[in-house]
Amino acid sequence: MRCDHQSFKRGCRGVSVAQMTSDAPFDRLDAAARGWIAGQQAAFDLVRAADGVPRTDTDVAEGYRWVTRLSSLAQNWFLENADPLHPRLFLLQDEYRKLLVDNPDVRYLFAVLDDQQTYRLSGTRGEAAYVGLTFGTPIGKGEVGGRTGTLTQVHLDQFELGPNGEVDILIAPAKDLPDPAPVNSIALVPGTAQVAFRETFFDKEHEEPARLRLDLVGDVAPPVLRPAELAERLEFAGLFVQFVAATALNMWGDTAENINTFGGTDGSVHVEAQDDEVRSHSDAEMTYHGGRFVLGDGEALVVTVHNPSTDFLYWGLTTASPWMESYDYRYQTTNLNNRSAETSADGDWRLVISPTDPGVANWLDTSGRREGYMLVRWVLADGPPHPSAEVVRIDSLGR
Numbered sequence: 001m002r003c004d005h006q007s008f009k010r011g012c013r014g015v016s017v018a019q020m021t022s023d024a025p026f027d028r029l030d031a032a033a034r035g036w037i038a039g040q041q042a043a044f045d046l047v048r049a050a051d052g053v054p055r056t057d058t059d060v061a062e063g064y065r066w067v068t069r070l071s072s073l074a075q076n077w078f079l080e081n082a083d084p085l086h087p088r089l090f091l092l093q094d095e096y097r098k099l100l101v102d103n104p105d106v107r108y109l110f111a112v113l114d115d116q117q118t119y120r121l122s123g124t125r126g127e128a129a130y131v132g133l134t135f136g137t138p139i140g141k142g143e144v145g146g147r148t149g150t151l152t153q154v155h156l157d158q159f160e161l162g163p164n165g166e167v168d169i170l171i172a173p174a175k176d177l178p179d180p181a182p183v184n185s186i187a188l189v190p191g192t193a194q195v196a197f198r199e200t201f202f203d204k205e206h207e208e209p210a211r212l213r214l215d216l217v218g219d220v221a222p223p224v225l226r227p228a229e230l231a232e233r234l235e236f237a238g239l240f241v242q243f244v245a246a247t248a249l250n251m252w253g254d255t256a257e258n259i260n261t262f263g264g265t266d267g268s269v270h271v272e273a274q275d276d277e278v279r280s281h282s283d284a285e286m287t288y289h290g291g292r293f294v295l296g297d298g299e300a301l302v303v304t305v306h307n308p309s310t311d312f313l314y315w316g317l318t319t320a321s322p323w324m325e326s327y328d329y330r331y332q333t334t335n336l337n338n339r340s341a342e343t344s345a346d347g348d349w350r351l352v353i354s355p356t357d358p359g360v361a362n363w364l365d366t367s368g369r370r371e372g373y374m375l376v377r378w379v380l381a382d383g384p385p386h387p388s389a390e391v392v393r394i395d396s397l398g399r
Contacts, residue, residue, distance in 0.1 A: 039238025149280025
């Protein structure tokens with residue numbers, strides 16, 4: 001018997017649907033699939049109705065593409081890598097999947113956790129300037145124990161590494177760690193459900209990345225997918241796409257307070273303030289200074305990153321769309337950091353955000369756009385100064 005959609009309803013090879021299974025799993029999964037599709041449509045509707053965003057053909061096209069990328073990211077995260085008993089340290093963001101102002105200098109790894117389990121992180125550190133681990137509550141699911149966001153912040157250089165950067169760290173609930181706790185251990189705070197790795201490079205193309213794996217300590221049976229479990233993940237993935245789309249547009253709206261200037265503060269302040277579920281998940285060892293650039297015809301924005309009086313490890317400036325995606329860094333320079341940017345004679349760094357080539361160093365290419373987002377991240381800096389900015393005529397530069 002040919003087994004197509006209609007013959008399946010009647011039963012393939014003489015076997016009735018009733019003999020194979022009840023309708024209940026189909027009904028549950030059908031409802032979840034409709035929710036998944038509805039979530040994506042709601043995000044498309046948000047892009048179409050978004051108020052106050054640039055409406056060039058490129059911005060509109062990028063907005064619709066952004067929703068498909070969010071869908072891909074959500075599918076990879078919540079459907080393929082959401083089992084804390086079979087953890088996998090996976091690449092969350094890349095050139096095609098971007099989440100809320102990704103930094104092109106960063107390799108984003110991620111894993112889901114169970115705060116009652118014990119894990120071992122092993123491998124090699126690599127050559128990144130900074131490898132931060134942000135342990136937190138599950139994003140998008142509200143408060144856990146009266147809090148949301150980052151619960152524990154560490155970086156790999158705090159631990160004892162091998163002579164070639166070997167990593168071996170025990171991650172477990174405090175009650176399950178030896179007393180006293182080993183140097184190479186991290187206590188899982190109750191409510192912890194995820195860990196985000198921010199592997200921050202000066203030159204990501206040429207520096208060696210970390211080679212890490214996260215394993216559950218102890219034996220568990222292989223996973224078996226159940227309809228109710230898949231339905232729950234699918235429904236949440238649809239809600240997540242809507243949540244991120246709405247959050248990004250709210251972030252863009254907030255930038256109206258910082259036109260051609262920079263606001264922002266330390267990540268630790270965002271974590272403690274508990275203002276919203278996104279900023280509370282900040283890396284507490286970073287500082288975030290952001291704003292919106294708006295340029296007239298023939299104008300550029302000269303951004304001065306001031307050299308702080310105290311030590312710091314890294315700063316990087318990222319330019320991004322109103323959808324909070326970094327501009328496409330594969331083909332032109334859209335971000336710079338304290339190693340890749342040329343330093344001015346006074347020790348500061350002057351970067352030029354411009355739609356066309358200004359003929360000077362440190363050009364951040366907007367590919368013709370005259371309005372977008374800009375964000376400076378600092379790593380391990382103690383209260384660094386906000387960057388300053390000045391709108392200038394492009395033809396006045398390079399004289």
